Amino acid sequence: MNILEHRALRGPNYFSRYPAIFMRLDIGELEERPSDLVPGIVERLTALLPTLQEHRCSVGRPGGFLERLERGTWAGHVVEHVAIELQNLIGFSVGYGKTIDSYDAGIYSVVYRYRDEACGLAAGVESVDLVEHLFCGEAIDLPAILGRLRQVRDDHMLGPSTAAIVNAATQRGIPHTRLSEENSYIQFGHGHRQQRIQATVTGHTDLISYGIADDKEWTKQVLGDAGIPVPQGRVCSAFEEALDAVHAIGYPVAVKPVIGNHGRGVSTNVEDDQALSDAFNIASQRNSSVIVEQYIRGEDHRLLVIGGKLVAAARRRPAHVVGDGVATLQALVDAENRDPRRGVGHENLLTQIKLDEQSLRLISQQNLSLKSVIPAGEIVFLKPTANLSTGGTATDVTDDVHPEVRYVAERIARLVGLDIIGIDLLAETLTKPLEEQSAAVVEVNAGPAFACTFRLPTGSAAMWVAR
Known part of the structure; x- marks a missing residue:
């Protein structure tokens, strides 16, 4: 078989009101070998993909596609259903598809829905190869196929912050289009009402304000001149x-x-x-x-302001482990990294702890080594900062924020000029005004990760982007 054309239809199209993958497929000599002429094909495909039993096809009931397969259908039609099911098996729920023959013998238009464009296209390529092996009676390595598709999925997965905004927009009936498979560049809506984001930086984000946030000294000057406590x-x-x-x-x-x-x-x-x-x-x-x-001595806090309003706050702690009196420090770190909530980069809620030069310096300052057995209940900090991207943890304290601290956070957003801003504040507590304690703003962030605040403010962000 030969794929003549293969592309994503990103919006309502000739075949469907859903985003769909279009494939123009030449099935070659298989035009003369419909499925009823291939001995044991139903049994082989059912054993390989038992969930195909749920496909209704034109028969209109579960098992309908397998009935069609037994009565006789062409390879292009089988490619459609396999491409759909491969996507389901890697976590994308899709069901729509259709296969249309053409005036040219052996040429078919195969259309099937997708959730992730890169995965939809990859599933089409894999399904053509799988079906060709199926019709030729050759061995099929399904785990390897699914492994390759999961790799495509993971390589193109949206980060948790972007995905949270997309999900909130979907719940509100706001359509979205991913404009690049290589990053989190998203368009919401269409035409002159459309809005775009890159991660949590929006089309409303001011360029000068972004520059202020990117320069720590400039940030301190702007805030210090306005009477905000800074180091x-x-x-x-x-x-x-x-x-x-x-x-x-x-x-x-x-x-x-x-x-x-x-x-x-x-x-x-x-x-x-x-x-x-x-x-x-x-x-x-x-x-x-x-x-x-x-x-500045105090707890590390992240305050998130969207559209001029404080929407979330978290107390953050650097990457750390707690001793049990038995395990070495290295073993405790390894055990912590096995936590399913930890992943690479921003793929999970928490990030894997990577020991680096600064980690080893901190460990040495505590008169420890990686071979030290840590007493039960003792905390060993492994990073100098509490960023979630370096393995830190966060606790939601939004409901504890004092009104004056809330006012300061919202004033900082106005001073810097960012529509979405993450404020890093060192303070003993958020329950009392900053002037009554040891406290200072050490940094502000344009395009902050929402996971850093633990309480994902998806509704606020989606409505602000879509305004």
């Missing part, structure tokens, strides 16, 4: 400048690249010159300009 600090381009900054500020300090995200290159609670040198080298690998600033 005292300096921008340094050499280690000698960092030493001068520490002499003015005093230890402990935090060291971070001027431009960066996900806590990369950040060191906290730096208490001596050697640790400062190590931290400066780590940060300068990310950016030639490095901020050395006052270390």
Whole structure:
């Protein structure tokens, strides 16, 4: 068989009001061999894909497709049903399909619905190969086929924040189109009313505001000038400048690249010159300009403001393990990474803990090694920052936010000018005003991950994007 044309129909189309995959297929010599001329084909296909029993086909009842297969149908029709079922087996619920013959012998138009474009196209290619092997009586490795399709699914999966907005929009009847299979570039609606997002950055996000959020020193200047508490600090381009900054500020300090995200290159609670040198080298690998600033003691919090309103808040803690009195530190980390909630990048709610140079420094500061047995109940922190992207955890504290803290968060969003903003706040608690405690805003984020707030504010984000 030979695929002559294969493409995605992304909206209502000639064949269906649903997004569908269109395939123009030449079945070649199989035009002369409908399924009733292939001994044992029903039994083989049923054993391979038993869930095909649920396909009604034109008969209109469960098992209808298998009846058609037994009475005799062509390979193109079988490709349609196999492509549908392969998608179901990797987690995409689809059911619509049709196969239309043409004036040219052996040429068929195969149409089937998809949920994910890349997976729909890949399922079509795999189904053609599978059906050809089926009609020729050759062996079929279904686990390998499903493995390849799952890899395509995982490679093109939307992140949890983007998927949350898409799901909320779908619930409100707002159509969406994925404009790139390589990233989270999404269009909502059509025509002049359409809106677009890239992850949680929207078409309303101001370019200057995005630049402010991307530059930590610029952020501190904007907020500090407005009376928002921020850590005292300096921008340094050499280690000698960092030493001068520490002499003015005093230890402990935090060291971070001027431009960066996900806590990369950040060191906290730096208490001596050697640790400062190590931290400066780590940060300068990310950016030639490095901020050395006052270390603020307190819990790490993420505040999420959408459309000028605080919608979620979380208390975050760096990646850590809790000892049991038996296991070594390395074994505890391995056990934590086996938690099914942890994945690579943003694919799951939590991220796998990866031990790096900063992790080993923190472990050493606690007079431990990876071979140390941790006493029962003792907490060992493994990262200097509480970003979920580095293995941190979050607890929803939205209902505990003091009205004055809420006002400050919403004011910060107005000062920076972002429609969706994540505010990183170090504070003892969110239950009392910031001026009554040790507290400071250390960073703001454009396009923040909603998972960082634990309570996914999908409705707020969807309505803001669609406004």
